[in-house]
Amino acid sequence: MAPNRDRDAPKRHGPSRRMQHQGVPGTADDHSGSKKRKLAAPTNGAIKKQKKGGAGGGNAPAVKPVANGGPKHAANSAGKASTKGSFKTQQKPAVKLPKKVDPLADDDDDEDVSDLSGDAIEDPDVMENGLDGIEGADLDMDNDEFDSDADDFAMAPSGSDDDDVVDSDQEVQKGVWSEDDDSDGEEALTAANIVGLSQKLNEEYAEEEAAGEAELQDAALQTNIAAAELDDDEEEEGGKKSMLAPDLQLLRTRITETVRVLSNFKELHDPARSRAEYTQALLKDICAYYGYSPFLAEKLYSLFPPQEALAFFDANETPRPMVIRTNTLRTHRRDLAHALINRGVTLEPVGKWSKVGLQIFESQVPLGATPEYLAGQYILQAASSFLPVMALAPQEHERVLDMAAAPGGKTTHMAALMRNTGCIFSNDASKDRSKGLIGNIHRMGVKNTIVCNYSALEFPKVMGGFDRVLLDAPCSGTGVIAKDASVKTNKAPDDFLRLPHLQKQLLLAAIDSVDHASKTGGYVVYSTCSVTVEENEQVVQYALNKRPNVRLVSTGLIFGKEGFVKYQSKRFHPSMKETRRYYPHAFNVDGFFVAKFKKTGATPAGAVRAQGSAEAKTADGIAAAADDESEVGDHAEIGAGEDEEGGEGAGFGGWDDNEDAEYIERSLHKAMRRKGIDPKATKSAAVRSLTPGTAKAGNGGTGESATNGGAASPAKEVASPAAKEVASPDAKAVASPAAKAVASPAAKGVASPPAANGNGKGKKEGKAGKTGKAKRKAG
Numbered sequence: 001m002a003p004n005r006d007r008d009a010p011k012r013h014g015p016s017r018r019m020q021h022q023g024v025p026g027t028a029d030d031h032s033g034s035k036k037r038k039l040a041a042p043t044n045g046a047i048k049k050q051k052k053g054g055a056g057g058g059n060a061p062a063v064k065p066v067a068n069g070g071p072k073h074a075a076n077s078a079g080k081a082s083t084k085g086s087f088k089t090q091q092k093p094a095v096k097l098p099k100k101v102d103p104l105a106d107d108d109d110d111e112d113v114s115d116l117s118g119d120a121i122e123d124p125d126v127m128e129n130g131l132d133g134i135e136g137a138d139l140d141m142d143n144d145e146f147d148s149d150a151d152d153f154a155m156a157p158s159g160s161d162d163d164d165v166v167d168s169d170q171e172v173q174k175g176v177w178s179e180d181d182d183s184d185g186e187e188a189l190t191a192a193n194i195v196g197l198s199q200k201l202n203e204e205y206a207e208e209e210a211a212g213e214a215e216l217q218d219a220a221l222q223t224n225i226a227a228a229e230l231d232d233d234e235e236e237e238g239g240k241k242s243m244l245a246p247d248l249q250l251l252r253t254r255i256t257e258t259v260r261v262l263s264n265f266k267e268l269h270d271p272a273r274s275r276a277e278y279t280q281a282l283l284k285d286i287c288a289y290y291g292y293s294p295f296l297a298e299k300l301y302s303l304f305p306p307q308e309a310l311a312f313f314d315a316n317e318t319p320r321p322m323v324i325r326t327n328t329l330r331t332h333r334r335d336l337a338h339a340l341i342n343r344g345v346t347l348e349p350v351g352k353w354s355k356v357g358l359q360i361f362e363s364q365v366p367l368g369a370t371p372e373y374l375a376g377q378y379i380l381q382a383a384s385s386f387l388p389v390m391a392l393a394p395q396e397h398e399r400v401l402d403m404a405a406a407p408g409g410k411t412t413h414m415a416a417l418m419r420n421t422g423c424i425f426s427n428d429a430s431k432d433r434s435k436g437l438i439g440n441i442h443r444m445g446v447k448n449t450i451v452c453n454y455s456a457l458e459f460p461k462v463m464g465g466f467d468r469v470l471l472d473a474p475c476s477g478t479g480v481i482a483k484d485a486s487v488k489t490n491k492a493p494d495d496f497l498r499l500p501h502l503q504k505q506l507l508l509a510a511i512d513s514v515d516h517a518s519k520t521g522g523y524v525v526y527s528t529c530s531v532t533v534e535e536n537e538q539v540v541q542y543a544l545n546k547r548p549n550v551r552l553v554s555t556g557l558i559f560g561k562e563g564f565v566k567y568q569s570k571r572f573h574p575s576m577k578e579t580r581r582y583y584p585h586a587f588n589v590d591g592f593f594v595a596k597f598k599k600t601g602a603t604p605a606g607a608v609r610a611q612g613s614a615e616a617k618t619a620d621g622i623a624a625a626a627d628d629e630s631e632v633g634d635h636a637e638i639g640a641g642e643d644e645e646g647g648e649g650a651g652f653g654g655w656d657d658n659e660d661a662e663y664i665e666r667s668l669h670k671a672m673r674r675k676g677i678d679p680k681a682t683k684s685a686a687v688r689s690l691t692p693g694t695a696k697a698g699n700g701g702t703g704e705s706a707t708n709g710g711a712a713s714p715a716k717e718v719a720s721p722a723a724k725e726v727a728s729p730d731a732k733a734v735a736s737p738a739a740k741a742v743a744s745p746a747a748k749g750v751a752s753p754p755a756a757n758g759n760g761k762g763k764k765e766g767k768a769g770k771t772g773k774a775k776r777k778a779g
């Protein structure tokens with residue numbers, strides 16, 4: 001039902017969304033909030049960088065359409081202002097591939113380029129591809145995306161000015177992409193791409209024209225449907241739905257008109273109709289036009305003012321641009337661009353905010369099978385997925401945990417930022433998805449990563465004391481509807497209770513796994529590819545309430561909208577402004593949410609134990625779900641559990657059992673059914689032990705209860721030594737018993753007897769939790 005084209009929509013001025021730059025407009029500077037660390041300087045005649053004048057100077061080269069430049073194809077002036085001058089050359093697709101031009105002049109602005117020894121690469125694939133020199137770059141914020149591994153790459157001594165761009169002689173020797181003349185840099189990329197881009201734009205335009213024509217003809221045929229007949233009441237006649245397809249053009253017109261009225265209600269509304277009536281009518285039309293369930297349409301609509309909501313729904317009809325992330329462990333963006341352009345790929349830098357992303361416009365070759373791909377020089381990754389890692393900003397030599405890591409887009413990005421030093425524990429609950437994770441790690445030359453397969457709820461018992469933790473949480477995927485339109489109809493109210501419940505648990509586990517005393521870190525980043533408040537601000541607020549030892553800090557990301565401090569009747573902590581929301585209509589990236597916490601003190605052992613008890617109880621369900629393909633998608637959730645209020649220390653708390661009991665039960669039943677057990681028919685002790693009511697009366701699932709009999713799960717072997725070895729001071733307090741809990745039947749959930757320790761403690765901790773809540777409650 002969702003239309004592909006929208007003739008009535010206000011014409012976009014500028015390139016189609018696919019062609020638009022992603023993220024921040026070109027005028028933005030580099031990450032302002034971040035200290036930039038520079039890398040090695042050039043050894044042989046550094047390539048000087050000349051900043052382009054004007055706004056967006058040095059931004060990605062623009063490619064203005066050459067022909068048929070109607071409004072739809074006007075260049076995105078904001079993002080591409082700096083490159084207007086280069087356009088003339090595009091008119092001559094004789095494509096004199098410039099001999100001495102840097103195609104990615106933008107890279108020069110921001111990256112430090114080291115001189116690298118040409119014979120330093122181990123990977124034979126890389127050699128085969130003719131990349132006889134690999135250089136790194138200082139790419140994001142305060143992170144350098146170079147491989148500093150001395151075995152692989154020889155780094156030249158540093159010494160350049162921060163703003164200077166340096167490059168190796170090797171690049172100059174490549175001729176085509178010489179940096180000698182930076183002023184030609186943008187032209188070079190433009191020229192190199194222009195044939196493809198022009199052709200693509202012309203084709204797009206022709207396609208749109210043809211589609212428009214067809215739609216007009218359709219509309220002419222359908223004018224038998226009067227506008228009034230589109231009212232739902234009248235759509236049904238004699239209990240039968242009209243057989244006529246809804247007139248999309250009429251619907252669109254009516255949507256636009258209703259939005260116009262709602263945007264200036266006082267002046268424009270019909271006194272006979274209330275605002276609520278207008279809104280209801282609009283939502284019905286939105287459902288009919290875009291194909292959403294009424295429930296989700298309303299949920300998403302309520303996030304924005306009417307006009308913006310419409311832009312959001314529209315943006316979900318258009319795919320985001322395809323983006324690849326350069327793997328700076330293997331190559332340099334400029335080299336990669338060069339290689340791909342030579343293969344007939346039309347591309348340009350993703351935007352000023354990233355120095356590793358390349359936006360793909362067109363490709364003659366499958367991008368998942370090029371020699372460069374197979375050599376691990378890049379990964380196909382949505383631009384928005386760069387953001388959580390940029391916010392986390394892992395440093396070299398740190399210990400980092402990626403809690404929900406498969407298929408590894410963010411793990412491999414982190415490894416590049418850390419230049420393959422330190423250690424990343426890359427965890428995912430799904431064994432199947434972990435295979436892809438392992439594949440990417442190998443392909444991309446990542447050497448500092450240990451892959452594990454736990455439910456992340458089991459951290460920090462498995463191990464703790466990390467310098468940084470990324471929780472890219474399983475979510476509903478309301479930010480990626482353009483990719484997965486099934487989200488429009490397959491989400492129910494239940495999902496927005498069950499998923500947040502799991503997300504809250506995971507976030508507490510993430511916080512408890514971080515070493516607050518880390519000299520370099522002590523940070524947690526929470527992200528989702530969803531835009532709902534339930535999965536974002538509400539989860540973050542929950543963590544603030546339950547863990548007074550964290551506070552929100554700036555993500556350091558230079559674009560994105562502030563998180564909500566207020567949403568409908570809900571009020572969040574004022575620091576929620578530090579979180580960032582991303583929308584397809586605003587930034588041409590997938591919908592996303594990023595929050596960054598700094599941990600300021602240890603989590604009391606009791607709080608961690610209480611948290612752990614619930615996780616242990618549901619571990620079996622989690623394991624079952626983890627390998628259930630039907631459930632595991634990029635935004636699939638695995639497992640949900642319960643917890644008892646617990647933990648030592650005022651202000652710390654576990655779960656609000658009553659609040660969550662219903663969802664937990666449902667989730668447990670679901671897990672049972674997946675295992676082929678009818679939860680109703682089999683009222684076994686095991687099932688009963690998992691139900692919220694009985695569990696509460698039990699032993700709390702602490703270390704003690706965990707040792708009670710039964711065969712150890714495979715987790716035991718992994719968990720015990722690891723926990724002993726690496727637990728941090730605050731994790732240490734709980735490491736041993738907790739590790740046991742992982743290994744024990746309690747961890748397997750159904751097999752363990754209910755934990756003791758219940759009510760008295762629960763009450764006490766509940767009170768403590770309230771104290772924390774009171775402290776944190778937003779004004």
Ligand SMILES: C[S@@+](CC[C@H](N)C(=O)[O-])C[C@H]1O[C@@H](n2cnc3c(N)ncnc32)[C@H](O)[C@@H]1O
Binds near residue numbers: 430632633
């Ligand atoms: C949004 S995806 C992660 C994407 C990944 N960070 C990346 O960049 O490639 C969410 C992941 O969470 C995993 N997951 C779901 N429930 C989990 C749990 N309880 N513990 C650990 N991982 C879980 C899913 O298997 C899925 O791979």
